[in-house]
Amino acid sequence: MAHRTTVYDVAERAGVSIATVSHTFRQPERVRPETRELVLAAARALGYVPSGSARGLAKGRSQALGLYAFDMFLPSDVNAPALSLDDLVRRELDGRGDARRFPLYVDEIQHGFEIEARRLGRTVMLGAGASRDSLGSIDLAGSVDGLAIFPGSAGRDLLEHVGRGVPVVIFSSPPAHDPMHHITVANEPAVRELVDHLVGHHGHRSVAFLGELAAPDIGARFRGFQAALAAHGLPVSAEPFDATAMTQDSLRPLRAAIAAGDLPRALVCATDQLALAVLDLLARHGLRVPEDVAVTGFDGIVAGRLSEPSLTTIRQPFASMGRLAVRILTDTIAGREHPRSYVLPTRLVLGGSCGCG
Template sequence: MSKAATVYDVAERAGVSIATVSMTFRRPDKVKESTRDLVHAAARELQYVPSASARGLADGRTRALGLFSYDYLVEARAAEAAGPASGPGGPVPVVREAPDEMCRDFPLYADEVRRGMEIASWERGYAVMIGGPSHANPAAFVTDVAGRVDGLAVFPQTLPPESLEHIAGRIPVVSVSEPPTDDRLSHVTVDNRGGTRAITEHLVRVHGCRDLMFVGGLNPAEARARFDGFRDALRAARLRVPRKPLVPGTRVDARGRAAVELPADLTLPEAFVCATDDVALDIMEILADRGIDVPGTVAVTGFDGIAAGRIVRPALTTVQQPMVEMGKAVVEILAASIEEPGRAPEVREMPVQLVLRESCGCPPRSARWAY
């Protein structure tokens, strides 16, 4: 392979300065059309590709955004390390998978937010770099990423707060879902409390439920807000208000993924209000295995609006987050902060929708209510 052409080669071939070549690719609107044509022709002849890192050195920008996300690839890497089911040229393995299992692992909440970031980044000419806490030293890794990007988005509990605050001193940072401990950081979230209040009110008013149980922990902060919304609705209906939620145990399911477990001797409520769709889907599997009818015996609801909730039977009633729009909002805030250093932090709380399906007792194709 021949040596790659440099900016100096292009400048010599086009008969212009290296500054003009650089400006042609960074700010073409500042260069005369005839000069741009000369530079582009020279670049094509020499098969020259501008270096993003070189452009970054010139103007302090990398045209890349970072996302520190949950790591859903650990299981995939483990399976890959175990080797293929058959050797080269061997028979193609056949996997029989139930329709309601196809979307349990993808796309999930974080995947949809990331997709929104990718769409908005592409529209603005940014690349997206992704990291996760599976790295041996996540703080060192994210600091390294922060040196390669113009702005960073972070999911809850993926990075120590002190590391996040340190990075925010160098580049714009947006916290996704969970309010940061540092109020100098921007934050994109949804109406977690109002969404769970609405779904609980629906169970009480429409389905006549009087004994309801919230399932899920109180960490991160968005989960606590959902539990607070649950309690708000019960208090308004003058029903018993639990002091704490049911925090389920965990198990490893047939697919090798972590799933929740319910105590075998648990007295069933009339309705489970779950902190996430993942928890709700796990509970529906447990109830099905025990021969308990949903929603005939107990109703189940979730929160997020992931694809699996539409496919499972009965389909899952849930609070739909605008996940893709959240990702787009993250990029909008980062791009604005990059263009305007020192800009005040921004907090966006986006609306949610109550999606009524069969798992709460509603008939198929029920209306979607904006909240």
């Protein structure tokens, strides 16, 4: 790894004391906004993150790896009114808590990450925040020896900034010409196989894609969907049928199609979590799955296996992705070389939601 930029470099560039630099990252409320912005600009220019090893020695900690998720909370969760602990416990015990709110694929990758870290004698630090706020990810990067990231809609410049200070692994992101490691799955061929099943086995000729294309992996799944339709001689849409985001006001095009009685015969959802929301919406409108419309997902989360009907989906090797990230980070820290990109296989899992239960 290149020589790590120090607090002294940032202080010199910003024209402030090293204490001011430290307070900017540790206690930003103690620094005037204009000074704070000056320090952050210097840090961005130099690719600085606070020294994880130095802080570890100062606090008696070491051997830590980080796992950070950008933009993973739904607006309905973030903006929900605050509840007392008693109310939260009561809601959960009464079965009124929604176990599908936080993206469950994050949980499953985290499980593999933590198991492998423990096997190698490493501790794990977790972080989450909005991509527009770089301080959270920079702060965590400065507290650990290596960092794995769920990028969400975080900008490439921010990810590369973090990656200039510590080894970084990006999940669900295709290979790129950058210094970071990438772990993803074979999204396009997986969706082609799924559509081949819907068209070839079930004979569906009206098949639609639902999903927001902002994330690179979702974009790859849509390209696989388009390629499969073209191979079967079916009309290829330039945009998803419903480019929905997971918000309280999502699925408008789908709702409109239901109201107009013009629903496609099969709905290919970009994620399992979206597919589960679609199942709920269809049930509220009295539509049967798969008799009236087939629904499929992508991820293979446990909630999809427990849904009614069980979800036809593409299963990702979540635990293996988490374990691989830990091995990449620990090997890189030790000076061992690793390929920059890994594309892991997937598996088509047939369930009742397409009629194969």
